[in-house]
Amino acid sequence: MSGNLTNLLYLVTIVTFILALKFLSNPATARRGNWIGAVGMLIAIAVTFAQSEIVSYWEIAVGMLVGGAFGAVAGRRVKMTAMPQMVALFNGVGGGAAALVSLAEFHIRAPLAGHLQYDISATIVLSALIGSISFAGSLVAFAKLQELIRGRPIVYRGQQVVNGLLFAAILAAGIAVVAGAERQWLVAALIGGSLVFGVLFVLPIGGADMPVVISLLNAFTGLAAAATGFELENNVLIVSGMLVGASGTLLTILMGRAMNRSIANVLFGAFGQIAPGVAAGPAAAGANGGSVRSASAEDVAVMLAYAQRVVIVPGYGMAVAQAQHDVRQLADMLEAKGVDVSYAIHPVAGRMPGHMNVLLAEANVPYPQLKEMDEVNPEFPRTDVALVIGANDVTNPAARNSPGSPIYGMPILDVDRAQHIVVLKRGMSPGFAGIDNELYVDPKTVMLFGDAKASVANLIASVKAL
Amino acid sequence: MSHGALLVFEITILVLAIFLGFEVISKVPTLLHTPLMSGTNAIHGIVIVGAMLVAGLDHKDTLTLVLGLVAVVLASANVVGGFVVTDRMLEMFKKREPPQRDAD
Numbered sequence: 001m002s003g004n005l006t007n008l009l010y011l012v013t014i015v016t017f018i019l020a021l022k023f024l025s026n027p028a029t030a031r032r033g034n035w036i037g038a039v040g041m042l043i044a045i046a047v048t049f050a051q052s053e054i055v056s057y058w059e060i061a062v063g064m065l066v067g068g069a070f071g072a073v074a075g076r077r078v079k080m081t082a083m084p085q086m087v088a089l090f091n092g093v094g095g096g097a098a099a100l101v102s103l104a105e106f107h108i109r110a111p112l113a114g115h116l117q118y119d120i121s122a123t124i125v126l127s128a129l130i131g132s133i134s135f136a137g138s139l140v141a142f143a144k145l146q147e148l149i150r151g152r153p154i155v156y157r158g159q160q161v162v163n164g165l166l167f168a169a170i171l172a173a174g175i176a177v178v179a180g181a182e183r184q185w186l187v188a189a190l191i192g193g194s195l196v197f198g199v200l201f202v203l204p205i206g207g208a209d210m211p212v213v214i215s216l217l218n219a220f221t222g223l224a225a226a227a228t229g230f231e232l233e234n235n236v237l238i239v240s241g242m243l244v245g246a247s248g249t250l251l252t253i254l255m256g257r258a259m260n261r262s263i264a265n266v267l268f269g270a271f272g273q274i275a276p277g278v279a280a281g282p283a284a285a286g287a288n289g290g291s292v293r294s295a296s297a298e299d300v301a302v303m304l305a306y307a308q309r310v311v312i313v314p315g316y317g318m319a320v321a322q323a324q325h326d327v328r329q330l331a332d333m334l335e336a337k338g339v340d341v342s343y344a345i346h347p348v349a350g351r352m353p354g355h356m357n358v359l360l361a362e363a364n365v366p367y368p369q370l371k372e373m374d375e376v377n378p379e380f381p382r383t384d385v386a387l388v389i390g391a392n393d394v395t396n397p398a399a400r401n402s403p404g405s406p407i408y409g410m411p412i413l414d415v416d417r418a419q420h421i422v423v424l425k426r427g428m429s430p431g432f433a434g435i436d437n438e439l440y441v442d443p444k445t446v447m448l449f450g451d452a453k454a455s456v457a458n459l460i461a462s463v464k465a466l
Numbered sequence: 467m468s469h470g471a472l473l474v475f476e477i478t479i480l481v482l483a484i485f486l487g488f489e490v491i492s493k494v495p496t497l498l499h500t501p502l503m504s505g506t507n508a509i510h511g512i513v514i515v516g517a518m519l520v521a522g523l524d525h526k527d528t529l530t531l532v533l534g535l536v537a538v539v540l541a542s543a544n545v546v547g548g549f550v551v552t553d554r555m556l557e558m559f560k561k562r563e564p565p566q567r568d569a570d
Contacts, residue, residue, distance in 0.1 A: 017512075018486065018490060041545055045514060051519070055522060064542045065542075074543075083551060086547070096540045100517070100534070214503070218510070237516055243506070244506045245484075250487070250488055251499065353503070
């Protein structure tokens with residue numbers, strides 16, 4: 001196949017990717033968009049196979065079969081609640097692939113020492129560095145979300161100094177390679193150092209911030225792929241990688257903005273660690289003085305069934321308990337009784353942006369019922385019951401009231417402005433931010449303790465009995 | 467095309483891709499953020515093209531072949547897993563329940 005035809009067909013792939021992203025912006029066309037992207041990917045793979053310089057057909061086919069089978073099985077079998085770590089894992093292997101491509105490319109070109117152009121060596125260094133960080137960082141994010149290691153920030157004295165020194169060393173190695181020290185061991189060391197850095201970089205970040213981290217690492221892998229495009233002088237890699245790099249960066253910024261925190265603060269703040277000390281601020285005095293009221297499922301069922309308007313506020317607790325189907329069933333029963341039911345979705349509820357949307361969609365909740373924060377907040381004063389299911393920090397009024405709180409200024413769902421608040425929760429443990437929630441001692445609040453799924457099932461039974 | 471001219475051309479399309487990426491994504495509602503992240507995750511699996519080119523070359527040593535093939539395996543997992551997971555998420559977005567007549 002001629003070079004021109006190859007590049008034209010690669011252009012078709014690029015167009016399908018752009019269309020895929022465009023279609024993804026509308027729920028009605030999103031699924032089609034994903035398929036269009038998949039077709040584009042297939043075209044790119046087929047075109048690459050048809051290149052005259054490719055000789056190891058069988059080896060590649062077997063490799064694709066192995067990787068593809070793993071991806072298909074893992075992607076099919078994963079539970080909806082475990083999606084975030086699956087995305088982290090697939091993102092990580094993509095970054096790893098980019099790093100390996102650059103290592104191999106350096107190995108091919110290195111014997112011609114002194115002949116490596118600066119842009120080639122620079123992009124080899126970049127994709128090796130970024131790809132390795134993305135690989136190692138994503139695996140740590142995966143391990144944290146899968147609870148293989150603890151989700152709380154892991155910090156120690158001088159952590160940022162160590163990370164800073166390590167990064168400076170990696171950078172120095174990279175500059176040395178570009179400047180002409182074209183030694184393979186140096187590139188290998190650079191990759192090793194980047195892998196260690198990727199681990200150290202994600203370890204101090206708390207579980208609640210994982211969505212932001214995964215989004216950032218997603219952008220990293222895109223950039224690494226774009227860099228391999230420069231090494232191989234391949235347009236489809238440059239454009240597709242950069243599309244992901246740009247969109248991932250924007251998504252990361254949007255998510256940070258939703259939490260009212262800078263990306264630097266997310267990455268280097270070790271958020272949950274400082275929080276418990278700060279919670280003893282002025283607002284906490286009131287919190288300590290109040291008492292928690294707990295209620296039975298029967299009491300809550302009566303409140304819900306005789307309300308005009310109920311807003312359900314789901315959070316990570318609902319995801320963990322897999323309670324979305326029961327929640328939907330409860331909502332259906334209330335609607336049958338003439339109650340106006342909607343769902344309030346905080347942009348960072350759960351472990352990924354839109355995490356709640358996906359879970360509720362799985363339970364067949366029609367998406368017009370899902371209200372975003374800005375839309376639903378003015379409605380809380382007119383809401384009879386706000387039913388909080390496993391959400392914590394995103395409902396904490398401290399974000400509005402107590403300047404001393406680490407979450408002060410974060411936009412929250414104003415559930416405390418509802419007439420009554422019912423909180424379904426396993427116990428009084430704080431959320432991922434590690435701070436107390438004064439909502440729980442509000443006189444308008446009652447708590448229903450227990451696993452979210454069991455509690456919702458009890459509510460369904462109680463509503464049925466009315 | 468000389469190496470310099472090619473580089474300038476590549477940088478040009480890189481910069482255009484940055485703007486395009488921002489432009490296309492800025493219109494995605496929060497509702498679709500997770501599928502979007504997952505969808506872009508699948509798209510950067512395009513690195514499989516790089517892996518194939520490196521692994522498929524008529525090279526003289528096994529190291530390149532091994533590195534390339536491991537990259538092919540990883541990138542394939544990224545591509546297939548990415549699209550499958552995204553499809554599973556989007557499969558569930560429905561405006562209303564299917565009407566009752568669809569008795570299946």
